Amino acid sequence: MKTDILIIGGGPAGVTCAVTARKNYPKKRVVLIRKQKKAVIPCAIPYIFCRLNSIDENLLPDKILEDNQIKVLIGEAVDISVKDKKVKLKSGKRIEYEKLILATGSEPILIPIKGIEKQGVFLVKKDYEYLKKLRKAVLFAKNIVIIGGGFIGVEFAEEISNFKDKKISIIEKAEHCLSFNFDDEFIKIVEKKLKEKGVKIYLKKSVEEIGGAKAVEYVKLDDKEKIPADLVILSIGARPNTKLAEKAGIRIEEKGTILVDEYLRTNIKDIFAVGDCAQTKHFLTGENVSVMLASVACSEARIAVSNLYKIKALRENKGTLGAFSTCVAGLGLGVAGLTEKMAEIGKYNYIIGTAEVPDHHPGSLPETKSISVKLIFLKGGEKYLLGGEIMGPEKIGEMVNIIALAVQQGLSAFDFQNFQISTHPLLTSSPIAYPLIAAAQDAIKKMDA
């Protein structure tokens, strides 16, 4: 079989590659290979227990592929012959490509905890059949221990806490949950929300043993405390799937991802890599970072595909901003660019501006909630925005994208002060105290002081 553009991987990165290829190159043949018959939406896996009624409600719709005339092959790519530009499937089938994109994703990290092989211990795999089992296990479990308090751990805990009959614990090694992503004043509110929903949080603790006869009965911490458990979920991170690439002689960088340049090209001609399996550099620091997010993967996919046939400088990957958001018990949280913690570690000369404002105006309107924002600007010179964090109702999921765009565009505190916005009583904060502008003005006040 012959194709023009061949994509390995059917997750968000792979699908975005396919759709972008169709928009940019209407006449090219595009083939996508994926292992699973049904592809799950990775970001919404935490919500398969309560908000969604089945794994089938959490599938990447194949319609988007059909609508874009993408040929989908179900199968496992086991070999890339880079010389004659062919990919071999487990079935023996060979596909010849003009351009190849690896979007092979990542898989959950497994660490050698004693007892990890016991019945009732689950990982968070992006696998339809596996998740069906996990869903059933969660619905029947009474005492659930989640190891790892990152985004997945926190979101799982919050979702499952909607069932009033289950006891949920999070074990986190660091001082706080989400501590790599948000500053402490934001994290503390997340932890408070979780506690209000009955989730028990063990901080600065690690797991010594998962105990029980055949099935899990308890989790023993390093301080010897035993937490009763009939279900354990391990959510301590993910590692890139690079076996296929390695076998083909594609270079892997020190952090274990596929080495790519600013156009997402690997070291082998006509082979690109995007998403969790590919190297990610930070937009501001230029350093290699381990950011595995569907949004980043999709952004890389768009850039890679734009550059498949000719390099256009405008479309290079300037590095990853690190824009995250989550939602805990109705409270949205978002971050883009650097947190204060990261700015401190990076020894930036920075200044902080904050604001807390009602999300409607006047605040006496029904269903008004509060928005808190923290912006970090370079001090002196250009006063560029380095990053920001925001907390509040659902709309903050889009406000963090304003922050993301502002960091990408190199806006200064003064640019922010002059940012022309639209406001409406029922939709936004007041034009007088619009939170992003108010935070920039707070920073300006401190600069002049």
Next chain:
Amino acid sequence: MKTDILIIGGGPAGVTCAVTARKNYPKKRVVLIRKQKKAVIPCAIPYIFCRLNSIDENLLPDKILEDNQIKVLIGEAVDISVKDKKVKLKSGKRIEYEKLILATGSEPILIPIKGIEKQGVFLVKKDYEYLKKLRKAVLFAKNIVIIGGGFIGVEFAEEISNFKDKKISIIEKAEHCLSFNFDDEFIKIVEKKLKEKGVKIYLKKSVEEIGGAKAVEYVKLDDKEKIPADLVILSIGARPNTKLAEKAGIRIEEKGTILVDEYLRTNIKDIFAVGDCAQTKHFLTGENVSVMLASVACSEARIAVSNLYKIKALRENKGTLGAFSTCVAGLGLGVAGLTEKMAEIGKYNYIIGTAEVPDHHPGSLPETKSISVKLIFLKGGEKYLLGGEIMGPEKIGEMVNIIALAVQQGLSAFDFQNFQISTHPLLTSSPIAYPLIAAAQDAIKKMDA
């Protein structure tokens, strides 16, 4: 009395001037003069009937002025002596200023319709006592006719339609309501929503007479149809308050607003003007436009104040983008920059990209709504974003601000394609089909076709 910065006007523009002055010049004395004891929030006037329980719930909080050590004088400025830099109040009091900012706002236009003097005819005045009377009249009225289907007319109609016992009609001269602000495909949905709430809309009609003995009894249209009415609200626009400026010899431009330069300076040294009373040019076309919005007024206020003591090129007013939003029966609508209609009139060589996407991912999540977006890019060359319209749940109020920032930053369709965003199942659309990127990709596809 002597001050450093004197502001005339206590609406959003005046208050923003005061707050910005405090942030930028912590040591300056700032005085604000306003006529009314209680200043109402103009944008939320449509919501004083049902969503708010009284006019007192719709006041600009004086706390923000107190917190920023702004001295407030209640009184009417009747004279500016530009030579000795003094403002005289009606009470006789004189205030000497270093810098003066006119934020005198606008007042509703009154047209000579026969019978307009009758009892039961109201304007939409930003006046506490007047609005109290209007609120009472609306609560008692049965048949309400709103003349003018712009933002205020539409929002009044929607708000009052929450009372099931009132018959509401809108009379609009143009082909559609809001026709200066949105393209027809958006407007039609607004009109549909209003009709579903029982509002009767008369398009391409004007009013010949407001009839009745002493009080209003009916409104007679140009086609002789008589609509029963016991209350008429005139919302056909506003005109700038410039009497004080004119008297002082400050130059007025042809459209009737105070002439200002890109730093919001009038022709008289040390006197600035901002908001509805000041000239507004369009960001893209450079033309004089009549945009009277609190968000624009506040943006101008920030720029003017930044430039009070020395001109900083970075902080010049690049013209008004025209970013609007509204909300009708739970449906949010926003626009920034040019609509297709405006692009056609301006003879731009443009291309349209559209997308319609669920606001959560997967779309099977509870409370998922649809977002529709339309982006307009320059065709050929740089493919800059000229503007966009968006429709959907509350969060579109912030998504239109992303569009606004993108127009201000001169983003191209390709920049949009590579825009790094944050996504979350419960907060945003999918990273694969994020609406703004999907619309840009749709435009790209058409460019290459």
